[in-house]
């Protein structure tokens with residue numbers, strides 16, 4: 001197959017980790033006879049510096065002409081003083097809204113070799129294999145009115161039925177292919193939006209008699225994610241709760257640097273990015289963990305292009321490199337062998353080559 | 357001193373734990389020559405069953421005529437089918453609003469003997485000594501419009517300057533008496549209300565040059581509470597973020613059953629309650645951990661009545677009982693000696709008697 005991918009490296013370590021991902025994907029391309037065309041575009045603070053806007057028209061166009069988007073990371077203190085409309089984050093939010101990337105997927109898996117780096121006791125983190133399905137283009141993030149004066153501030157949490165239906169149905173479909181359990185998170189004892197959410201979950205659940213489901217309150221969920229994270233399979237929730245809880249869950253596995261994510265439109269078009277930020281403190285030092293970006297590349301192969309074997313090859317290679325005791329130093333594996341970003345990338349590539 | 361306290365036992369284990377607290381406080385009264393008058397009132401599901409409303413007029417009146425409120429716990433599946441306006445939680449929310457209990461204090465402390473029961477590694481949880489200052493009568497909890505139809509739902513996050521000022525100033529005052537650090541939590545890269553919040557924090561911080569402060573995003577905070585909880589001192593945030601994050605932090609110390617809380621009005625009048633819920637599954641079995649309620653009693657003595665020595669006596673006694681290896685069984689101490697609710701209460705009382 002021939003696929004065109006828009007690569008938006010963004011800020012900080014974004015360039016290093018997307019370079020790592022495309023290098024790994026090129027190896028896959030050679031081995032499986034696919035051709036990936038990388039179309040580079042500006043986003044975030046970098047775009048602000050070079051083109052005066054966090055998401056220039058040209059970037060949007062490049063994404064529109066591509067089969068998927070691969071993103072690095074955006075933001076940094078350098079651009080904090082810009083007015084809201086020009087902040088790097090705004091570029092990301094506009095990208096999500098423009099492409100209607102309404103379903104955000106964030107898997108969290110406990111890798112055995114990383115358990116010693118988890119803040120949780122090993123027996124608590126062991127066996128974690130969950131995925132967040134977060135609504136990404138509604139709720140408090142985009143609701144109007146949203147303003148502040150010197151005396152008062154207002155934000156609006158608004159959801160339309162179809163926005164809720166879309167993400168909830170996605171969660172049930174996903175659970176069907178996994179461990180058949182959906183935990184729907186809301187605050188139905190306080191919020192009206194949660195009451196509509198709960199009602200729609202009940203309706204959709206009726207279509208999936210083989211999938212077990214539960215309603216959980218957001219405050220209890222924030223506890224249970226820490227006390228028994230291995231009890232979850234698919235967790236579905238609205239935008240702001242998803243932001244907070246998925247970040248909370250991301251520390252379970254021992255390194256944020258490991259985690260991939262996907263943000264999808266209803267027709268399957270999507271954006272793939274590591275969960276970690278732009279880490280300006282280590283940018284340009286060849287120290288960043290490229291595995292989050294590399295695993296995001298694997299998610300793209302599977303989800304966007306239906307390349308299951310190819311995605312598996314990457315994921316297996318990453319597992320083997322970790323099991324061999326390698327890391328980029330932000331977590332300690334039993335072996336304790338610390339690699340640079342480029343060395344880690346080569347290790348993964350060599351592993352793929354030798355597997356096949 | 358003579359003090360009148362409204363005791364709202366509420367539902368489930370609420371009666372058992374408030375009985376424990378008042379028994380301990382009576383001991384303090386005898387020893388320090390205070391007189392506590394307990395005025396019992398109905399709240400929550402119990403009030404719904406007995407008086408047809410989750411917070412009857414009479415309960416409000418009793419609270420108004422008292423110097424403080426001591427609460428057990430409310431809610432349970434038994435009342436889940438009631439319409440929103442009659443649910444037990446509504447009783448609690450109305451109580452907060454009626455008495456303008458706008459500042460919620462939730463301290464979290466790591467007790468050495470409980471570290472083995474924490475889901476966190478002992479070295480991560482060790483030394484935790486933080487307190488949440490949560491805004492309790494504003495934001496999404498009370499903002500209008502708030503409604504849902506079958507097609508759409510809206511909630512409103514609204515804050516007035518003085519609501520933010522009040523709670524932020526409280527946090528800085530508290531930090532001054534503690535470790536002189538305030539972490540203010542918001543989502544300023546997305547929410548307008550957070551931008552006003554941040555601005556007000558800066559203004560108030562200027563009055564406290566000896567208190568260090570930082571702005572943190574709610575998503576990063578949910579991670580840092582798990583990866584380095586001991587780095588926090590005072591955490592101040594708005595209502596919904598506070599609900600989620602303070603519950604998250606409550607699991608650090610190994611047992612939810614240990615944690616007290618206070619909800620205060622500007623003039624110091626307040627409601628004191630354990631953080632745990634009504635636990636209907638163990639209600640009436642003499643199994644509940646009474647320490648959260650007992651420590652809430654200690655907070656009441658210190659905060660409402662200025663009885664510092666008396667509060668210290670309770671807290672010291674609880675520490676000694678824990679160090680001696682006793683628990684009510686929901687967490688394992690090194691000694692592993694499991695007591696009933698009433699036995700645990702007696703242990704604390706004996707410890708106070710022998711201390712003095």
Ligand SMILES: CC(C)[C@H](C(=O)O)[C@@H](O)C(=O)O
Nearest residue numbers: 089090092093243545546575
């Ligand atoms: C950068 C920010 C606007 C964004 C969000 O809150 O959605 C980020 O935290 C995320 O989760 O992708």
Ligand SMILES: CC(C)[C@H](C(=O)O)[C@@H](O)C(=O)O
Nearest residue numbers: 189190219445446448449599
């Ligand atoms: C019972 C519920 C309405 C309440 C809240 O959300 O404030 C509870 O979770 C709390 O934190 O006291």
